[in-house]
Amino acid sequence: MEDSIQNLAEIKKEVEQSARLFGLKKPRIPKIIAVSKNFPAETMIPLLESGHRLFGENKVQEAQSKWPGLKAKYEDIELHLIGPLQTNKTKDAMELFDVIESLDREKLAREIAKIRDKTGKCPDLLIQVNTGEEPQKAGVIPAETDALINKCRDIFNLPVKGLMCLPPADQEPSPHFALLKKIAERNGLETLSMGMSKDYTTAAAMGATHVRIGSAIFGERK
Ligand SMILES: *Cc1c(COP(=O)(O)O)cnc(C)c1O
DSSP: OHHHHHHHHHHHHHHHHHHHHHHHSSSOOOEEEEETTSGGGGGGGHHHHHHHOOEEEHHHHHHHHHHHHHHHTTTTTTEESSSSOGGGGGHHHHHHOSSEEEEOOOOOOOOOHHHHHHHOOOOOEEEEETTTTTTTSSSSSEEEEEEEEIIIIIIIIOOOEEEEEEOTTSSSSSHHHHHHHHHHHHHHHHHOOOOOOTTHHHHHHHHOOHHHSSHHHHOOOO
């Protein structure tokens, strides 16, 4: 059996166990976003053939070179943009992605709304929160998140479904996951995209609805 299929099956089991054993009263079993960045389209075939449909990419251009072909061949693929989005790539991103997880500023919200008004179509959106307030990292800082959520909903009428975070690599992730959950709850948002290859069991136990897993499925990236 292909490694990626086996890896995904094991991760699925672990995520489910963590959510049930340590999770909330009403556990939510997180969905697994297979992060395919830096791997070629053909690497995805075994997972697609096995029925997996949920994938994530962090660059618009790379995704454009891989996913239109796969989407034509396999029905019901759900592709998430998990990397920063430049405003001038918004239209391309909205054409290809089913969910954009990296909405983090008003200018981008305005551009998404403008394109939605023209095309009548809009992917579901998550707001990326820079929970560690790292200057080099994308995402709105926690103190400004409520205001951005409100603007997206009330002014631009955008389909904001939840939040995403990427905790600092050198820190214990659980306080970041807890903060993300708190912000989501007070804003009535359901979706929580948090947890990657190193911390998905923690994220699952803390109420993630989606975990984003790359290397634990496909191996180390070059
Ligand atoms: C690359 C990436 C992931 C997956 O990382 P792994 O550690 O390989 O699981 C998850 N989220 C984002 C935003 C990424 O860029």
